[in-house]
Amino acid sequence: MRMRLGCRLTFDLPAPTPMILLLNVHYSRASDLERPDLLVTDPPVAIEAYRDSFGNWCSRVVAPAGLMTISTDGVIRDDGRPDPADQSAEQIPVELLPAEALAYLLPSRYCETDVLSDFAWAQFNHEPQGWPRVQAVCDFVHEKIRFGYEHSRPTRTAVEALNEGVGVCRDYTHLAIALCRCLNIPARYCTGYVSDIGQPMPHSAMDFAAWMEVYLGGRWWVFDPRNNDTRFGRVLIAQGRDAADVPLTHSFGRHELKGFEVWIDEVGEADEPSARLQQAL
Structure with a gap:
């Protein structure tokens, strides 16, 4: 099956603020991306990509003062099967x-x-x-x-x-x-x-x-x-020891989250209808 996935986050920043973002699909699913979920900022700023110590794809930006929107939007193919399971899987000493x-x-x-x-x-x-x-x-x-x-x-x-x-x-x-x-x-x-x-x-x-x-x-x-x-339809973004290792966004300064949208919806082979967007302000 094909799924459209992405997010849109809007921040209000009192001053230019460095940020680290973990919002892109994990590298282990890169070959499944039909349309990459590229990171887009409004207003546009320079984006530096790197891999953290766990192998996750990360992005660095310096967000300008005022409103800034960070978004991704991609299409991924999935086998449509549930999470694998094996009741006989043993604990290893x-x-x-x-x-x-x-x-x-x-x-x-x-x-x-x-x-x-x-x-x-x-x-x-x-x-x-x-x-x-x-x-x-x-x-x-x-x-x-x-x-x-x-x-x-x-x-x-x-x-x-x-x-x-x-x-x-x-x-x-x-x-x-x-x-x-x-x-x-x-x-x-x-x-x-x-x-x-x-x-x-x-x-x-x-x-x-x-x-x-x-x-x-x-x-x-x-x-x-x-x-x-x-x-x-489970799609990994990042993994680590706990949430401290893989925050979706980390800002090195004050900010206020003004908009938050996430979507992941199945789409057909021939068309790509608008995703269902849910907003929480």
Whole structure:
């Protein structure tokens, strides 16, 4: 299937402000892009592209004072299949893990494994290792946290999400990642698009999404504790230890978000209708 995806963010800045942007589709999906989701700014400014330490595509700009709009709009081909699953995927002992997976066992800014370790073992030690244990973590987090944009707070950690029982998708993901790491299962944070394809109507306002990947059976697998169901049309933007590594936008100065639109919609082979745009001011 073909999907049109993109975003439009508008900022009000009191002074010229350097910014880092992670808004482009991940390099692992580059070959699927029929029309690249090139970054466009209004007013036009110089854009410097680079790869961060996790391999994500990033852009640097200096936003001028006043209103500035940053947007992307692309078309991607997707196989239309749900997230892969393998109930038999086994947990790999720490001493046998590849070196690149070890960083995803350690505590990070929003995932305090040192604080949650005793709780995680008491809660999940009875669960079978491997896929069933990770699914048990996702089931627990999905039931424990009540979703609501009114509960969003950019500084909330996994421990705070557990104690408060409210949050948005990044809070579900941080808590699930922290619990998996406590159980010696490498887990990393992912951000990107998740479409509403196959979901019952009415659809809620579109937003960027957060989920996790865990290392089982020699490869990384997608788990989504926020939705905790079968999803189609998932498109990765960036991955890291937690949200601190992969903020969609990071400004080195004051700014106010004035407009926020995200879209990902299926389009036909012969035409490309206007995407459904949802705006939250």
